[in-house]
Amino acid sequence: MQFESFAGVDILLAMTPVAERRWNWLLWAGFLLSVLAFFSYFFFFVQFPLTRNFPWVNLLLFAFAAGFLAVGIRRAFRRSELYRGKALGPILAGLTVLIFGAFAFLMFIVARQLPSSAGAPRAGAKAPDFTLMDTGSKPVSLTELLTAPVHGAAPKGVMLVFYRGYW
């Protein structure tokens, strides 16, 4: 038994000395993995259609993070004489839940907040003409896009790709 003097009162701390309890690395591994699961989508996996269209790699990373945290917390409570983390475990687990919640919210709710574009031209409709500046600040019309030769022949068609912009 270990006793410590605190304000003149002896307080029982634990049955075994604190110093001998091990660092519960699984808790940190789980938490850091969830941070990685969040950011790796936007900085890496978004580049590949296979991992962008559905974020399965990131969800898998979150699952591993949850597993690490579960094992870490379990041993912090069940074998508290050996492992630390009774306070830290639930805190890191709570943060991980928040990170996962933010990720799911961004991926599955915010991402679907797109306009219905009911007035966009449908298949069979004539595409509205326009004139816009190209990268050389030269005006280019849709008619020019449809008629200027591609590889020396009249183009068979034009693929218009609207995107958000990169700045």
Next chain:
Amino acid sequence: MGEFEARGIRVAAISVDPPEASRDLCSKRGYTYTFLSDPKAEVIRRYDLLDAKAGEQNLARPAEFLLDSSGTVRWVNLTENYWVRATPEEMLQATTLMR
């Protein structure tokens, strides 16, 4: 993207980016197709692609249109999820409609 031109399809990308920003993007990533600048989102509005929820900036929602040589729309992709786009393979597949 060279595959589109090989099939006689011109690719034109439209955004609110100013021409200089698109030029930087092209030189950085080696894009060779046409980039058009719609800073006031006039054409984006005409095509009903304005994403009003994108905040104060007038941005386009992602969308792809394949037009035939008469300017008639032959294929449209209006994604329902911002992260899900038509892949180059899907777009190339769509160009087979033109034959």
